[in-house]
Amino acid sequence: MDAWRGVLYASARVLGVADPELNTSVGFPLTWLDILAQLYDAPGNKLRMQEIQERSLFTRSGITRLVDRIEAAGLVRREPVVGDRRGVLVGLTPEGLRRHREAFEAHLPVIEREFGRRLTSEQQRAVAEALAPFWHDAQDATSE
């Protein structure tokens, strides 16, 4: 229970600092970086709307309009899916790729400063190992 409290406070605290900082340094919030990163990791830098929804960390809903906004900013583009005219593929534009890289590089030191620096490397290994299941099953499955 203390472990859960630690996780809760750590994420709330770090996100509370990182989100505004990202916003001022690169001009968009963490939710955008989340989506951009999912696309970056995907094969061909492309995903379907549903896949984004399943994988994204923050907004479970409202993906349509979130992508609308990112698309309006030119970081992402919708394309039809060959063979399924219901579906939509969302892909990174070159500009999106660039901004993702920029945002990631701005974000990393903030995490290091707010989170990494407060743990010994021993502790980092222990936490990473203990919490690995949570991000693994987000990886390999749609979950429920």
Place this chain on the structure above:
Amino acid sequence: MDAWRGVLYASARVLGVADPELNTSVGFPLTWLDILAQLYDAPGNKLRMQEIQERSLFTRSGITRLVDRIEAAGLVRREPVVGDRRGVLVGLTPEGLRRHREAFEAHLPVIEREFGRRLTSEQQRAVAEALAPFWHDAQDATSE
């Protein structure tokens, strides 16, 4: 960095399940429980608006209207501060105390199921110890 990812996924995943479940079982969201719990832990079950704002885990802002809603539901009551007519004290009502207890008891097993059960007790200790600083400095100070 993997440690941070673990924290992020764990909290997102568990909250994503716990919030809707709390909502259906006791009828209010985690943000309410957050506030109620802060009040429960406070001396005399009372806090000023600013103190709630500093201590609350989720919403850093919008406290005024959040308290409005909780007050409208009868779980909390505003009172004047003797000696400072600008200030407002927010206190738990008996009903609020009851609902807090109820919510807490509904919430605990969910956390246990979604989080606790996936870690060995060894790992729980390690995580709790590693992340303790984050909730300690939320305790003893307004932070920066």
Place this chain on the structure above:
DNA sequence: GAGAAGTAACTGTACCAGCAGTCTCTGACA
């Protein structure tokens, strides 16, 4: 190959959070 059932994404509406500005009150100082 026509109709029912299911899937993928979008839209309407209501609610909630974030930000800036406002109002009232306190404490200090001349």
Place this chain on the structure above:
DNA sequence: TGTCAGAGACTGCTGGTACAGTTACTTCTC
């Protein structure tokens, strides 16, 4: 004691999120 900087909480507005209902398309069944 008049006033003035700052503290404490509230309100208007904007924009993002959540949920339900729609539309367009696909797949399954006979």
